[in-house]
Amino acid sequence: MLNSHARATAVNQGATGYLAIDLAAIGSNYSKLSSMLAPTRAGAVVKADAYGLGAIPVSRTLYAKGCRHFFVAHLMEALALRPELEHDAQIFVLNGLQPGSEFACAQAGLIPVLNSAEQFHRWSWAAREIKRKLPAVLQFDTGMSRLGIAPEDRPELAAAVRTCDDVKILFAMSHLACADERDSQQNFHQLAEMRRIVEEFPGLDMCFANSGGVFLGAGYHGALARTGLALYGGAPTTALGNPMQPVVHLEVAVIQTRSVPAGARVGYGGSHVATARTALATIGAGYADGLPRGLGGRGAVYFKGQRLPIVGRVSMDSITIDISALPEGSLTLGSRVEVIGAHQTLEDLARDAGTISYEILTSLGHRYQRTYC
């Protein structure tokens, strides 16, 4: 039953998976990160539909908590989000600007993260064309070799920025490759490089830390942080426990139960063979619902605290579990088992699947009955 006091909304009636997204927990996580970061501002990364959890409800929740800086990866994501947020919310496009998309970006009032001198020059040309000073962020490569201005291009660009009246640079940005590893030497090297950049581009504020970076200490915080995973309850560092509140709760319903004799083969390829008479249940979610094939023969789900191992391969729409540990008849058609919740965290599931919590969240898909509370 949905709690009307929590103003819960649900979609996908008839689904066999139940995804509950706790917006209040996202709000608490934002408050926690904000107070750790103060006076640094906490921006929110809501790319990939807020890591699969819904960019619009998540962004509105964060706006209500005081967040004013929102980061997406693609211009198309920014264009979709812009009308949903108040005018004082700034939306940044992390992946930069494709040639030809400058006017669409400018007209929608979006802020590109410029990743090369070429992108800077195109943006300032667009500003001259439309006779309006345009905002931007400059991203520098400080050692990840993924996106950003290369070290050798900095002197020339610094000169161009100094003499340019068309573009207002809001931040000097870079991204940490190992922020979740507290003791990684690469963090120190990237911070040292970032400090050199801020000297070469005087007056620019630093935008550096992701979720993990928040926990590396104030030296990494700069003026604006870009927090993603930690908002959604993921563990921001590999050390310690997870200080964030869980956000995602996932249950999947039993769609059939059976008892098979010793020697029975289970699932595609017949890779699992029952060694004794076994009680099985098949649940209604599979790899198309973001439960990776890597869980086959390795992962588990939970029912009333009892671990129920996944047997055989994960199918597209279903998973078979061994329920022999439960008293007979305790799981029947329609019973729900826990996939992510009190007994199994997002990180537990990711580890068993041989992946990371980011990939689990962003793969959850749209076949669950979603409840926002």
Ligand SMILES: *Cc1c(COP(=O)(O)O)cnc(C)c1O
């Ligand atoms: C995805 C992303 C983030 C957010 O990282 P989290 O680890 O989820 O906090 C921040 N900055 C950039 C450039 C990103 O691509």
